[in-house]
Amino acid sequence: MTIGINAFILVAGLLFAIGFLGVILRRNTLVIFMSLELMLNAVNLALVAFSRYNGTMDGNLLVFFIITVAAAEVAVGLAIIVALYRRRNTVMVDSLNGLSR
């Protein structure tokens, strides 16, 4: 394969920027959370690319841990969102402004 590492880093950076746009632009809390997962996924891609092009295994191990931590974070975050929905009956972040009063 003649693809250099710069191509993989570009794809990872674009994925990260798209996830960042999703966090900023969307009002639905669940879609914001999914964009956060997209940013984590971009970091995973960059780590695996660096690990392959440097000939070491440590980047792959770190991706293993990042995937595990992301799964735990999604579980807890979704439980918080469900509990919040039970209290406020909405998931749109414009309506969840209880701290601004």
Next chain:
Amino acid sequence: MLDSLFYVFSAITLLAALVMVLNPNAVGAAMAMIVSFVATAALFVLLEAYFLAIIQILVYAGAVMVLFLFIIMLLDVDKSEQAFPRDKMTLIGSFVGFALLAVLVVSAFNGAHLPETELLSVIENPTGSTAGIPFTTSAKSFGYSLFSKYMLPFQLVGFLLLAAMLGVIVISKKQESTEA
């Protein structure tokens, strides 16, 4: 042929991510996210991280996104609500996001590049525990690394999963109103 596969799968990843961010429907966004994750797993296969590709599909696309879809269906968000805000701070934030994208693309094609390292030869089996575990394509080296060099993060992640499970159970219990 692997080069064209890289272009195809990276295009699928980026387009699915764009669809996820721009889709007003939450279920459609989750479906596009699944497509993006599977295409990322294909990119992992191109990078010869086969174990991680399977873990990506099993955990991310198979468990995390299914959990998202459960919660999206459970909360039953009204689709007719406005999906994108229109106030000033959000427009400034989105402009910063687009500027980040533009800087990234421009610097990737015009700016200073990292030195291009050629692909090193792949070792088939791990031999010893030194600093910087040599790259292999076998899953045995994952197990070897997790139990020798990365033992402490491994145990801590076990504790983290236990804490997350307990936290989810505690948070999602229905509050029983104890009116005296």
